[in-house]
Each structure stands twice: as C-alpha cells, then as structure tokens.
Amino acid sequence: MKISTRWLLTFLPEQISTDNLINLLNRAGLTVESTSLTGCTDPNIIIAQILSSQKHPNADRLSICSVDDGSGQNRQIVCGASNYKVGDKVPLALPGATLPTGVKIKASNIRGVRSEGMLCSAAELALQDISDGLLILPPDAPIGSSFASFLPPDTILEIEVTPNRPDCLSYLGIARELAAFLDTKVIFTHPTLPFTTPNPEIAQIHTSSNCSFYTLRRIRGVRIAPSPLWLQRRLEASGIRPINNVVDVTNYVLLELGQPLHAFDALKLNPPISIRSANSSERFLALNGCEYTLTSSDTVIADQSNILAIGGVIGGESSAISDSTSEIWIESALFNPSSIRATSRRLGISTESSYRFERGVDPNAVILASTRATQLILELAGGQADDNIIVCGQLPNPPNPILLHHNYVNKLLGHIFSDTDIHNILSRICSPVLSQTSSNTSTWLPPSWRLDLKTQTDLCEEICRLTGIESIPNRLIAHPSPTSSNDLFFDFTINIRNLLASHGLYEIKTSSLIPQNDANLFLSHFTTSEPIRLRNPLGEDHSFLRPSLLPGLLRCANSNSHNGAQSIPLFEIGTTYGGSPEESSSLAILLSGPSSTQSWLSNNPPPYSFFWLKGLLNHIFDNKIHFEPFSSPNSQFIVATHIHCGNSLCGFAGILSPSFAEKYDLHYEVILAEISLDKLATHFIHQTRKFQPFPKFPSVNRDLAIVVDKNVAFSSIYSTIKNLKDPLLAKIHLFDVFFDPSGQKLPPNKKSIAISLTFLSNQRTLTSTEVEQSFNRIKQALANSLQASFREPNPNP
Amino acid sequence: MQEIIHQLSDQFKADLNSSNTTESIENLRIRYLGKQGHITLLSQQMRNVPPDQKPIIGSALNQLRQTILDQLQLKTIQIQKAAEAARYANFDPSLPGYPFPHGSIHPISQLLARAVAAFRRIGFSLASGPEIETEFHCFDALNTPPDHPARNELDTFYLPDGRLLRTHTSSVQIRVMQQNPPPIRVIAPGPAYRRDEIDATHLAQFHQLEGLCVGPDVSLADLKGTILFFLREMFGPSVQCRFRPHYFPFTEPSFEIDIRSPQISEEWMELAGCGMVHPAVFEAVCNSRGDRAYDPDTITGFAFGFGLDRLAMNLLGIPDIRMLIENDLRFLSQFS
Structure with a gap:
C-alpha cells in the first residue's frame, strides 16, 4: 500500500521524523518496502500567473508566455505545453532553481527568444510519474509565493500489509497501530451518526451469506466537479487517480477508514435494489469497460432492470457518476470475504474495494464511512443528504472476549512479564474486561477492526510486537539428538560430492521441471511408468517432473559447449520422479572432452572415456558395483551397461551415439551414467571394515597372454578363471589388450588379452610345481570354454 | 720397498x-x-x-x-x-605444477553443508519429506484455509491427481510430528516450488532449509538464540540481525529475519521466516495422530525456514539468482 507520510501524520498528535516512522512501521510488521519523495523543496520554484500567450515565431509547438511572478515585472517564458489558458496559475522554476530530477534551470535563448525560467508539469515536480502539460493550480494559489509552501513535499512509503492485518489498509488503521507503539491516541473526530431505517422498497438482501449488511444514503442536488487540489494530491500520493468530487470522496474515505464505498447515480436506477446472487451467464458491463459473464456464486447489486455492480468488486457503467449527475446513493456494505475472493479471482478483477473486502473490513466502520463520505460530499459537491441511512441485514456480533493466562505468555515468549506489564501493553490495543481479571489471568475485548485477534496466542503476539522483540532474551540450549537415517544419507551424498569434485567434476543443479521431450528421452532406461505431468505448468518447457537427471545434464553440457568449454565433466545429485518409489535420490554424471588441461607436463591429455568413468565409479563405490552390458532399446546410446550393486540393478552407464551427441553440439565422446543413490546407500551406510593381516609368505606372479575371438568379453575370461575357485589364486590383473588389424602378429578376428596372475598361500611359500599346476589348470579352462590359445606375453606392456 | x-x-x-x-x-x-x-x-x-x-x-x-x-x-x-x-643445474622450480583438474561442489551444496554443520553443533538432526505433497501436509495442517490465496492454481503447481509440489519445506514439520513424539529438533533441507515467473530474484524451484524444535519448554527466546547462533556461524560474529514481525498462517508470533553485516551489505536483507508454531498446527497434528502428544496447552515449539538461494547470493555476492541454475562452468569453477 502506498501512503503519504504527510497525510498519515495528521492522525498523530506528535511529529515523527521519516526515519523514525519507517522504523516504527517495520517494528509493527508493516514492512516499508520503498520510499520516494514527491514535490519540491527549492524556494526558486514559485507560483506564477499566465498573463498572455503568443506563438513562437520560429517553432510551431512552442509559445511565448508573459507571466506575473509576483515581482511587479512581467517575465517572459518559452513554453512547450498547450493545456493552459491565459489567467491560469502554474508553477514556475526561476533561473537558479533545481528540479527534483536534478535539472538546473537557467535563463536561455530558445530558438532566438529569451526565456527566463520554465513553467512546470506535475511530473517535473515529482508529483506524478508522467503528466501531460503544465500543472494548473487552483485560482486561489498565491502568486509569487514558493510552490513548496503551497504544496509541501511529501515522502511516499510503499508498505507491505500482511493478509492478517486488513485493518492496516487505511490511514486511520496505520495511525492506530503507530499510536499503540507510541502509547498515544489517534486524532480522529467521529462524526455524529445518523439514524438508520430499513426500507425494503429501496434495498433488500437476498443472499445474506454473501452480504450480511447493506446500507444506502441519498444525497440530492450535488454538483459534479473536479476535487480540490489537496484531495487530488492525497489520492495521487496513495496511488489512486482522481476522477470527480463524488468518486474521489468515496476513494478518499476508503483510504482514510478502510471501508470501500460506491456511489450510484440515483436517477439512473430503478429501486428496489436487491443484493442477490447472479443468474448464471448473466452479463455485466463494468466501469473498467470490460463485460463479464457471471455465475451464481457472484453477488450482484441490481435494480428492477439492470445489474448495477458486482457487490464489493466493481461498479457498472449504467449507474456510474457522470458530469450531469445530480442525485446519488452512497453504498456502504459488508460482503463475505471468501465470496469476494472467489469472484475477484474467477473474473481476474482486483480493485481497491475487492482487495479490502476479501481480507475483511471493520463492521463498525460501515455506517461511519457512509457518514464521513456524506459529510465530505456536502462540503465539496454541495447538496442535501437524507436524514436517515437505509439499512438491510445485520451487523455481525461483536468479537468475543479473550481469556489470557499470563503463564502462557511467559512460557511462549520465554520472558517474564508482570501482570502490570501485560495490562499496560495490551491496554494500548484492547479493552480490559476488569471484572474478569485476576492475578494470573486477564480478559480482553479486541476492537472491532482487529479481526485477527481471536486467541490468547494472538494476544501474546501483540505483547511481543509492542514491547519489541529486543526485550526477549536470546537463549540457546543445545540438546543431544541422535544421528538419523537422513543424517547418514546426507553425509553419504556429501562424501560422493567431495570425491567427484576432487576428481575434477563440477556439481550442477538443474530444474526438476523439464519439457516433455526431455522427460521421454531416456525413459526406458530408468522407469516403466509414465513421467508425471503438472496440471498447471508455467510453460511447456517446465511441464514435467524429470524421471532422469540426464536430460538436464545434456542441456547443461550443450550450453557450456556453446560458451566455449572443451572439457565438460559434470555431475548432479537430485531427485528424480515417477518411478518406484515415486521420488528417489539419484546421481548422474556426464563426461566429455579432454580429461585434464593441456600443459607442459601432459601434452595431449586423453579424452574422457567409458573406462575413465567406470574406474571413477569403482573407486567411489569401493568396487562394490559391477557393469553388465545390455542391448539398449534407445538408439541414443552406442554402448549401454547396467550397473549392479549386490543383486540389485541400481543404475546405468553408457556412451552416447556420436550423431545424437552432435545435436547437443558435443564433438567428443559423451559418457553418461545415472545411479539411484537410495538403492546404493543401503550397501554403504553402516558398513564396517575389518583389518586383513598382510600376507606372511611371498607371492608368485605369472603372466599370461590369452588369444580369443574378438567378441569374447573380458568378463568371460575373468569369470572362467574365478569359477575355478583356485585357493592359491589371489589376484587377476589385466595389463594389455591387443588387436592386430594387419593380421601380422594376430589373426584379424582375434584379440590378445594379457593378464598377470598372482598366486599366494597363507600357510607356506609356494613351490613352482604348485604354481605351475594352478597356472595350467587356468589355461586349460580358458582353452576349453573360450577356445583360447596362448602366446608369449608382451615383454614390455 | x-x-x-x-x-x-x-x-x-x-x-x-x-x-x-x-x-x-x-x-x-x-x-x-x-x-x-x-x-x-x-x-x-x-x-x-x-x-x-x-x-x-x-x-x-x-x-x-x-x-x-x-x-x-x-x-x-x-x-x-x-x-x-x-x-x-637448470632445474626451474618456477614452472607451473601438474594440472590437476579443478572440480567443484555447487555453491548451494557447499552452503548447505556449512548450515547443516552449524545446526548439528547445537543438536539438530536431519529430517526429510516428499516434494510431491498432499494438500493436507502443505496447507491444511499448516493452518492455511482452503481459500487462502497461496493455494490457488496461479501460485502452486498441482498434479493431475490433486497433489501438489510443496510450496515450502514446512510440510516436513507435519510429517516429522506425525511420525515422532516430542521433543523434536530437526532441520530439513530441500527444494520447494512456487509458480513464479523466473527473474533475477525469483526461481520457480528454490532451496529451503526448514527447522523445527518442539518440546514442553520451547520459547521465543530459544528461537532467537538459535537463529542468532546460526547467523553468527554463517556470517561471522559481526552480523546484525533483526526480527521483523510478519505473518505466516502456521506460526504466531511470526517474524521475518533480516541481516546486515559490514562484510556483505550495509542494507538490511531478508533471509528467512520464523515463528512459534501455531496452536492450530499442533491441533491438526494431534487429530491426525489420534493422540494428545502435541497438546498446545503443554507443548510449544518454534519453526524457521531459510532460503538457501538467497543465502548463497548474499554470502557469495551473486548478483542474479539464475546463475545458480545456469551451471556455467566459468561460474562453478569460481567455487572450487
């Protein structure tokens, strides 16, 4: 809400500096979001009257004015505006003046004509954001006196009013809040309220659940005209555009008291007026020029023939105040907040009125506001008001008294407030019910405008706010709390992050919301269920919950490639959605490009490869995982393997097909992996290690070069040897893989796999015969099951 | 010889x-x-x-x-x-060393690890809850009425089955209290979602760190002490903080926490929301548990939620929140 400090301070008995005011508002929870200055302070900006005006000889759009600046001598000014007439009073910046924008005014020649100053617009004096033409002042503006004394500068505060405090959506409400903090009373003279009478021939409520109380007051013989400058300024400072005296008064009272009002042209409507639910698909032309189709959940104000207004939201074109209006009805009513909220949201209309009604207004202000508006209209537009206000419906019951246990205050706030403290503080807001007050409890009646005060906790908040949170001590008691499974998992992921980063990978964070194409990209690898679509995405690019982290990694690699990155080692740890369980924590890795920086020490660093990734994962996951090839159903992968841990499938690793990688502008081999950390964690959390004694006896190494068909996997060789369960075989180490396309050393359809076998016994030093026996058995097994032959191992692997 | x-x-x-x-x-x-x-x-x-x-x-x-x-x-x-x-003789030790690769942990993760360590020092353990939430956990149990503005389709992402993407990690408060009797002393980091258009200070998906402390004798003074300890751990002993009264449906009194520190900024910066758990929240938990373990007449508690993205921006001097999700290697490598 935009507020004028100048207007606000009229409600307080003491002057407060702007800084102090901002501080108080912040302490009250009315956060000041921004401040701005309007108007000017420079005494060289004065009020002048235009005495004559003639066209500039050398410029079509300029004119030469002679003005009276109060000095006794006429002053010549060149002016570009055209909205004035001779005799108007306008602001004049004399040479030497500085405008609020910082512009300095000098006497100068404009296209050959002397101009001794500048006539100003409202925007040039920081009174409006934009304005058209000069600011025309009222006829009683004193010629020659400073503009600042006529229209003093003002500080405009933009404050945030939280939804629980609709009472602060008015100047009086904010002033009451400040008065409570300053322990003083607001200045506001209550007008004498008129009598109220029901009159079903004028108004009837047919939907009491949506409108509990409705009032109308007639004023005859009004003269519609522009409002006086002071009122226009207060509206403008608060962000409301002035229209005419009657409409401006309704808005003024809305700002002053927080009660929305509406004025109807009485001669354009045909009573009785009914407050009823709209008929479905009834149409209504609103004041904003839009036509709305209504439903039965909307409340309308209608006469015999027309809908006049959407109750509490917006008025209609047909009964609007016009220049010829002479008789008006002032409407002041109480509408149901949720009904207003539903209508306002469904129709997409938010007005000053609906904004207040949907948060709740002070029931006791309904008649007060009507009376205040009548008073102002009679003052500004003349006319004669009816003696009585016509009312229908019932005002709600006054709020219930609240019983406050003082122990509870102290327990909740962690500070001892005495009975007197509590009494003194709360008396600034509520009325004590003295008959129901004892030493440890007190009873309080909240004011009608404080719709948020219902329980003793609400009163505790008031005590805390008004005394200031600084008075509450800082207490810090640390309690032991045992490690949770979430703690263990968090530490597990932190370890993985550290290990990956220390091997040169960058952690990224991408959005969980991805486009449909991305959601379907790698679907068959990870989940059998459909990816989850949002019902109301912000756009198609963020419409699905990601079933995999890989599409995000690919997009990230793509944008980094665009930015010139060659080496792209990325990982992400995040949630993936739609599998079983519905949300799981995943790790994904993308590697592409050189595996380290080229330097004088490593001239040609090798690019990242599948085996780099495999080695990394085995290192991080302690060799507890293994990779098994499978034929990928997706053509995006040229190589695909499943990652297993124990007996469970927990991930995937592969090489992107180069043509697919090209689509992402990735020219090196792209290696991808994705692993479910939930599944893996069970194998790592709570693991304990046992010390293994060092071997007591020397080991014996034997190398073996195995020649097999090219399509025989190393895993077959490995498992063939392992399956022998030779008790002496301690280790199998692969040290060379050799192909010879030329066929000179090896047939082209064969490959040579060179391994080193380590034999070891815990009981004795092995004899060469024993080793030879084991070695030969291994060779035999390989020859039998894989048709392997053997050759001399490469002496210099 | x-x-x-x-x-x-x-x-x-x-x-x-x-x-x-x-x-x-x-x-x-x-x-x-x-x-x-x-x-x-x-x-x-x-x-x-x-x-x-x-x-x-x-x-x-x-x-x-x-x-x-x-x-x-x-x-x-x-x-x-x-x-x-x-x-x-001609060995030149001024030559550069071996080019070890520089990886990095994302600034948000680094910050989270620090924040978690700070809270662990005073006896908080970690908790978690799903991102796809029910209206009950995200709104109803948190004292947010059905027609509250935050619940509408303009502000909250919904799934076709009526569930939603949690708009805050506060839903974890309900899950933790449903599953455990008091006392509670937990923190819960994780993403939350709001249907905001993305700009320099807003993301539709952001990272929060929720905290909840509930027991027979937990007061606003404990909340203040805890928050102050945490802020000093994160920003150093010279950090100033202010509790600005605010409104959240699920806490009362409620505050926003602003900080100011010579090392970071002379301006007050909003960092978190906090408050004393609203009695209506305890009642909702009691109803769903079917017991009186969280009877608001005997149990009190405080809760807080820090925006990690904003914390990262403030601590690391990041001018635009979108840099945190653009994952430009030139950005990430600055935090290795």
Missing part, C-alpha cells in the same frame, strides 16, 4: 686427479686394488721383506691401501654429486 710405496702413492694421486668419471675411478680401483693391481702385487712381495722391516713396510702398505680406498670412495661421491648437481 718404502721408496716404491712412496712412488705408488704419488702416482695414485696423479691418477686420481686425472680421473673424472665413475668408469675411470673403477679402472683405477682395478689398477691398484684388483687381483693384478699395484697394491696386491706389492703385498705379495712382503714375504721378501726382512723381518725387522716388515712391521714398518706392512703398516705403510696398509696405510696406502686404506688411503686409496678412502680417496676412491671420496672421489666417487664427488663425481656422483657433481653429476647430480649437473642434472639439476
């Missing part, structure tokens, strides 16, 4: 001087001490020496042998040292 020994000694000195490689030293050793070496041959002549001279000659000969051995060893070491020195 003694004369010969003298000559041999002089000759060795001359030979040694002219030998400057390990090979020539080895040759020298063979020439003097080898099987056919001068000293060996001379020793064989000892039997021709008259007995009265034997001790003198013998001792002179032994002395010479020892001198030759020592000199050879000394010279060998000298040659080796000279060779080593020559090898490293």
Whole structure:
C-alpha cells in the first residue's frame, strides 16, 4: 500500500521524523518496502500567473508566455505545453532553481527568444510519474509565493500489509497501530451518526451469506466537479487517480477508514435494489469497460432492470457518476470475504474495494464511512443528504472476549512479564474486561477492526510486537539428538560430492521441471511408468517432473559447449520422479572432452572415456558395483551397461551415439551414467571394515597372454578363471589388450588379452610345481570354454 | 720397498686427479686394488721383506691401501654429486605444477553443508519429506484455509491427481510430528516450488532449509538464540540481525529475519521466516495422530525456514539468482 507520510501524520498528535516512522512501521510488521519523495523543496520554484500567450515565431509547438511572478515585472517564458489558458496559475522554476530530477534551470535563448525560467508539469515536480502539460493550480494559489509552501513535499512509503492485518489498509488503521507503539491516541473526530431505517422498497438482501449488511444514503442536488487540489494530491500520493468530487470522496474515505464505498447515480436506477446472487451467464458491463459473464456464486447489486455492480468488486457503467449527475446513493456494505475472493479471482478483477473486502473490513466502520463520505460530499459537491441511512441485514456480533493466562505468555515468549506489564501493553490495543481479571489471568475485548485477534496466542503476539522483540532474551540450549537415517544419507551424498569434485567434476543443479521431450528421452532406461505431468505448468518447457537427471545434464553440457568449454565433466545429485518409489535420490554424471588441461607436463591429455568413468565409479563405490552390458532399446546410446550393486540393478552407464551427441553440439565422446543413490546407500551406510593381516609368505606372479575371438568379453575370461575357485589364486590383473588389424602378429578376428596372475598361500611359500599346476589348470579352462590359445606375453606392456 | 710405496702413492694421486668419471675411478680401483693391481702385487712381495722391516713396510702398505680406498670412495661421491648437481643445474622450480583438474561442489551444496554443520553443533538432526505433497501436509495442517490465496492454481503447481509440489519445506514439520513424539529438533533441507515467473530474484524451484524444535519448554527466546547462533556461524560474529514481525498462517508470533553485516551489505536483507508454531498446527497434528502428544496447552515449539538461494547470493555476492541454475562452468569453477 502506498501512503503519504504527510497525510498519515495528521492522525498523530506528535511529529515523527521519516526515519523514525519507517522504523516504527517495520517494528509493527508493516514492512516499508520503498520510499520516494514527491514535490519540491527549492524556494526558486514559485507560483506564477499566465498573463498572455503568443506563438513562437520560429517553432510551431512552442509559445511565448508573459507571466506575473509576483515581482511587479512581467517575465517572459518559452513554453512547450498547450493545456493552459491565459489567467491560469502554474508553477514556475526561476533561473537558479533545481528540479527534483536534478535539472538546473537557467535563463536561455530558445530558438532566438529569451526565456527566463520554465513553467512546470506535475511530473517535473515529482508529483506524478508522467503528466501531460503544465500543472494548473487552483485560482486561489498565491502568486509569487514558493510552490513548496503551497504544496509541501511529501515522502511516499510503499508498505507491505500482511493478509492478517486488513485493518492496516487505511490511514486511520496505520495511525492506530503507530499510536499503540507510541502509547498515544489517534486524532480522529467521529462524526455524529445518523439514524438508520430499513426500507425494503429501496434495498433488500437476498443472499445474506454473501452480504450480511447493506446500507444506502441519498444525497440530492450535488454538483459534479473536479476535487480540490489537496484531495487530488492525497489520492495521487496513495496511488489512486482522481476522477470527480463524488468518486474521489468515496476513494478518499476508503483510504482514510478502510471501508470501500460506491456511489450510484440515483436517477439512473430503478429501486428496489436487491443484493442477490447472479443468474448464471448473466452479463455485466463494468466501469473498467470490460463485460463479464457471471455465475451464481457472484453477488450482484441490481435494480428492477439492470445489474448495477458486482457487490464489493466493481461498479457498472449504467449507474456510474457522470458530469450531469445530480442525485446519488452512497453504498456502504459488508460482503463475505471468501465470496469476494472467489469472484475477484474467477473474473481476474482486483480493485481497491475487492482487495479490502476479501481480507475483511471493520463492521463498525460501515455506517461511519457512509457518514464521513456524506459529510465530505456536502462540503465539496454541495447538496442535501437524507436524514436517515437505509439499512438491510445485520451487523455481525461483536468479537468475543479473550481469556489470557499470563503463564502462557511467559512460557511462549520465554520472558517474564508482570501482570502490570501485560495490562499496560495490551491496554494500548484492547479493552480490559476488569471484572474478569485476576492475578494470573486477564480478559480482553479486541476492537472491532482487529479481526485477527481471536486467541490468547494472538494476544501474546501483540505483547511481543509492542514491547519489541529486543526485550526477549536470546537463549540457546543445545540438546543431544541422535544421528538419523537422513543424517547418514546426507553425509553419504556429501562424501560422493567431495570425491567427484576432487576428481575434477563440477556439481550442477538443474530444474526438476523439464519439457516433455526431455522427460521421454531416456525413459526406458530408468522407469516403466509414465513421467508425471503438472496440471498447471508455467510453460511447456517446465511441464514435467524429470524421471532422469540426464536430460538436464545434456542441456547443461550443450550450453557450456556453446560458451566455449572443451572439457565438460559434470555431475548432479537430485531427485528424480515417477518411478518406484515415486521420488528417489539419484546421481548422474556426464563426461566429455579432454580429461585434464593441456600443459607442459601432459601434452595431449586423453579424452574422457567409458573406462575413465567406470574406474571413477569403482573407486567411489569401493568396487562394490559391477557393469553388465545390455542391448539398449534407445538408439541414443552406442554402448549401454547396467550397473549392479549386490543383486540389485541400481543404475546405468553408457556412451552416447556420436550423431545424437552432435545435436547437443558435443564433438567428443559423451559418457553418461545415472545411479539411484537410495538403492546404493543401503550397501554403504553402516558398513564396517575389518583389518586383513598382510600376507606372511611371498607371492608368485605369472603372466599370461590369452588369444580369443574378438567378441569374447573380458568378463568371460575373468569369470572362467574365478569359477575355478583356485585357493592359491589371489589376484587377476589385466595389463594389455591387443588387436592386430594387419593380421601380422594376430589373426584379424582375434584379440590378445594379457593378464598377470598372482598366486599366494597363507600357510607356506609356494613351490613352482604348485604354481605351475594352478597356472595350467587356468589355461586349460580358458582353452576349453573360450577356445583360447596362448602366446608369449608382451615383454614390455 | 718404502721408496716404491712412496712412488705408488704419488702416482695414485696423479691418477686420481686425472680421473673424472665413475668408469675411470673403477679402472683405477682395478689398477691398484684388483687381483693384478699395484697394491696386491706389492703385498705379495712382503714375504721378501726382512723381518725387522716388515712391521714398518706392512703398516705403510696398509696405510696406502686404506688411503686409496678412502680417496676412491671420496672421489666417487664427488663425481656422483657433481653429476647430480649437473642434472639439476637448470632445474626451474618456477614452472607451473601438474594440472590437476579443478572440480567443484555447487555453491548451494557447499552452503548447505556449512548450515547443516552449524545446526548439528547445537543438536539438530536431519529430517526429510516428499516434494510431491498432499494438500493436507502443505496447507491444511499448516493452518492455511482452503481459500487462502497461496493455494490457488496461479501460485502452486498441482498434479493431475490433486497433489501438489510443496510450496515450502514446512510440510516436513507435519510429517516429522506425525511420525515422532516430542521433543523434536530437526532441520530439513530441500527444494520447494512456487509458480513464479523466473527473474533475477525469483526461481520457480528454490532451496529451503526448514527447522523445527518442539518440546514442553520451547520459547521465543530459544528461537532467537538459535537463529542468532546460526547467523553468527554463517556470517561471522559481526552480523546484525533483526526480527521483523510478519505473518505466516502456521506460526504466531511470526517474524521475518533480516541481516546486515559490514562484510556483505550495509542494507538490511531478508533471509528467512520464523515463528512459534501455531496452536492450530499442533491441533491438526494431534487429530491426525489420534493422540494428545502435541497438546498446545503443554507443548510449544518454534519453526524457521531459510532460503538457501538467497543465502548463497548474499554470502557469495551473486548478483542474479539464475546463475545458480545456469551451471556455467566459468561460474562453478569460481567455487572450487
């Protein structure tokens, strides 16, 4: 809400500096979001009257004015505006003046004509954001006196009013809040309220659940005209555009008291007026020029023939105040907040009125506001008001008294407030019910405008706010709390992050919301269920919950490639959605490009490869995982393997097909992996290690070069040897893989796999015969099951 | 004989001087001490020496042998040292070191790890809850009425089945209290979602750190002390913080926490929301548990929620929140 400090301070008995005011508002929870200055302070900006005006000889759009600046001598000014007439009073910046924008005014020649100053617009004096033409002042503006004394500068505060405090959506409400903090009373003279009478021939409520109380007051013989400058300024400072005296008064009272009002042209409507639910698909032309189709959940104000207004939201074109209006009805009513909220949201209309009604207004202000508006209209537009206000419906019951246990205050706030403290503080807001007050409890009646005060906790908040949170001590008691499974998992992921980063990978964070194409990209690898679509995405690019982290990694690699990155080692740890369980924590890795920086020490660093990734994962996951090839159903992968841990499938690793990688502008081999950390964690959390004694006896190494068909996997060789369960075989180490396309050393359809076998016994030093026996058995097994032959191992692997 | 020994000694000195490689030293050793070496041959002549001279000659000969051995060893070491020195003579330690790759952990993760460590020091453990939430956990149980503005489709992402993406991590409060009796002392980091258009200060998906402390004697004073401890751990002892009264449906009193620190900014910056758990929240938990474990007449508690993205922006001086999800390597590598 935009507020004028100048207007606000009229409600307080003491002057407060702007800084102090901002501080108080912040302490009250009315956060000041921004401040701005309007108007000017420079005494060289004065009020002048235009005495004559003639066209500039050398410029079509300029004119030469002679003005009276109060000095006794006429002053010549060149002016570009055209909205004035001779005799108007306008602001004049004399040479030497500085405008609020910082512009300095000098006497100068404009296209050959002397101009001794500048006539100003409202925007040039920081009174409006934009304005058209000069600011025309009222006829009683004193010629020659400073503009600042006529229209003093003002500080405009933009404050945030939280939804629980609709009472602060008015100047009086904010002033009451400040008065409570300053322990003083607001200045506001209550007008004498008129009598109220029901009159079903004028108004009837047919939907009491949506409108509990409705009032109308007639004023005859009004003269519609522009409002006086002071009122226009207060509206403008608060962000409301002035229209005419009657409409401006309704808005003024809305700002002053927080009660929305509406004025109807009485001669354009045909009573009785009914407050009823709209008929479905009834149409209504609103004041904003839009036509709305209504439903039965909307409340309308209608006469015999027309809908006049959407109750509490917006008025209609047909009964609007016009220049010829002479008789008006002032409407002041109480509408149901949720009904207003539903209508306002469904129709997409938010007005000053609906904004207040949907948060709740002070029931006791309904008649007060009507009376205040009548008073102002009679003052500004003349006319004669009816003696009585016509009312229908019932005002709600006054709020219930609240019983406050003082122990509870102290327990909740962690500070001892005495009975007197509590009494003194709360008396600034509520009325004590003295008959129901004892030493440890007190009873309080909240004011009608404080719709948020219902329980003793609400009163505790008031005590805390008004005394200031600084008075509450800082207490810090640390309690032991045992490690949770979430703690263990968090530490597990932190370890993985550290290990990956220390091997040169960058952690990224991408959005969980991805486009449909991305959601379907790698679907068959990870989940059998459909990816989850949002019902109301912000756009198609963020419409699905990601079933995999890989599409995000690919997009990230793509944008980094665009930015010139060659080496792209990325990982992400995040949630993936739609599998079983519905949300799981995943790790994904993308590697592409050189595996380290080229330097004088490593001239040609090798690019990242599948085996780099495999080695990394085995290192991080302690060799507890293994990779098994499978034929990928997706053509995006040229190589695909499943990652297993124990007996469970927990991930995937592969090489992107180069043509697919090209689509992402990735020219090196792209290696991808994705692993479910939930599944893996069970194998790592709570693991304990046992010390293994060092071997007591020397080991014996034997190398073996195995020649097999090219399509025989190393895993077959490995498992063939392992399956022998030779008790002496301690280790199998692969040290060379050799192909010879030329066929000179090896047939082209064969490959040579060179391994080193380590034999070891815990009981004795092995004899060469024993080793030879084991070695030969291994060779035999390989020859039998894989048709392997053997050759001399490469002496210099 | 003694004369010969003298000559041999002089000759060795001359030979040694002219030998400057390990090979020539080895040759020298063979020439003097080898099987056919001068000293060996001379020793064989000892039997021709008259007995009265034997001790003198013998001792002179032994002395010479020892001198030759020592000199050879000394010279060998000298040659080796000279060779080593020559090898490293032009060593340039100013050359750059091995280009170890620089990975990095995302700033949000780094910050979260620090935040978690700070809260663990005062006895908070970690909790978690799903991101796809029910309206009950995200709104109803958090005292947010059905027609509350936050619940509408313009502000909250919904799934076709009526569930939603949690708009705050506060839903974890309900999950934790449903599953555990008091006392509770947990923090819960994780993403939350709001249907905001993305700009320099807003993301539709952001990271929060939720906290909940509930027990028979938990007060606003504890909340203040806890928050202040955390802020000092994160921002240093000179950080100033202010609790600005605010409104959240699920806490009362409610505050927003602003901080100001000479190292970061002279302006107050909003960092978190917090407050005392609203009695209506405890009632909702009691109803769903079917017991009175969280009876608001006996149990109180505080809750807080920090925006990690904003925390990261403030601590690391990141001007635009979108940089945190753009994952530009030139950005990430600054935080390795």
